[in-house]
Amino acid sequence: MNPIYASRRRRDVIVRALCFVAAAFGVSWLGLILFTLFYNGLAGMSWQLFTQNTPPPGASEGGLLNALVGSIIMTVIGVGVGAPIGMFAGTYLAEYGKHDRLAPVIRFINDILLSAPSIIIGLFVYGAVVVPMGGFSALAGSLALAVIVIPIVVRTTEDMLSLVPNSLREAASALGLPRSLVIKRIAYRAARTGLITGVLLATARVAGETAPLLFTALNNQFFSMDLTNPVANLPVTINNFVQSPYVYWKELAWSAALLITLAVLVLNIIARLMGSERIAK
Incomplete structure (x- = not known):
């Protein structure tokens, strides 16, 4: 050899x-x-986990209903606010601002936000929203999650639209479609799977964020849907319960952590399946 x-x-x-x-x-x-x-x-999984509110100190019965509802509300609002802004910004970078001097600046700022620690975002929203409002609130928590969602959606939107062949845009323009309709009816439809995947990945990212909510939404032992006041949520509940001396609280913390993990796992699986489906096409 x-x-x-x-x-x-x-x-x-x-x-x-x-x-x-x-x-x-x-x-x-x-x-x-x-x-x-x-x-x-x-x-710790049981029906009362989804039907009862978080228990008071020393109690041996209770669930996570208020925390589940609060997390869902803030995640939906955060993604609902952040995703459209991110898509519009990503569309500008991919479609309108390819040769603008402002585009590299926006990308640079977006990269900084993308890698910024979430606790920094929580502190920013605390100073910009919580302090002027005079207290913690679900709105502040949703805004913090939206700030985390925006850079993720910006990056995925720009990347997905950049993969759409220019020949499709040129063909649509040759038929007389204005630029806005070319983007809406051609580029968005061609990149639809990738855009949805980006939103799902952003949702999975913010679903378990704790640090921003500690400075914005805080927590609430009772069931509340008042967005101007503190609202219970799973991440902060886990943080509080896992440090407590009560055994039942720690069991609930483990169950809450499992619920978040399963939610993130399902979202990531859906995102990967949609991504692989797009590649296959």
Whole structure:
């Protein structure tokens, strides 16, 4: 055997073995985390988890109804506000601002927001909204989540629209369609799956955010849908319950963590299936 070939073969085997060990090491820790989460979370699953509010200190009965509803409300409002803004900004970057001097500045700012710690966003919204309003509120929490959603949707929208062939736009323009209708009826339809995938990924990102809500929505032990006051939510409930000395509270914290994990898992699976479906087409 050629010595050069043998040397390269040995190095290839060593590198493959190291890659396999590294992958197995990472996956094993992920599996251990998921096993612990399911083992402890499933133990607390019951119907009262979805039908009763969070219990007071020392109680042995209660659920997560108020926290579930509060999280859903703030996530829906946050995504509902952030996703359209992100889509419009991404559309500008991909369709109108390709050669504008402002476009690189917007991309740079968007990249900063995309990588900014969520606690910084929470502090910003605290100073800009919570302090002037004179208290914590679900609106402030929704706004913090919207700020997190925007850069994710901007990036995915720009990338998906950039993948649409220019020949489709040129053909539509040749038929007399104005630029706005070309984007709406051609570009958006061609990139529809990718745009929806971006929104789903953004929803999965904000579903479990804790730090921004600690500074904006805080928490509420009771059921409340008043958006101008503190509202219960799963991330902050987990943060509070896991630090408590009450066993039942810790069981609820594990169950709440499992619910968030399952929600994020489902959203990511849907996003990946839609992405693979787009590639197949």
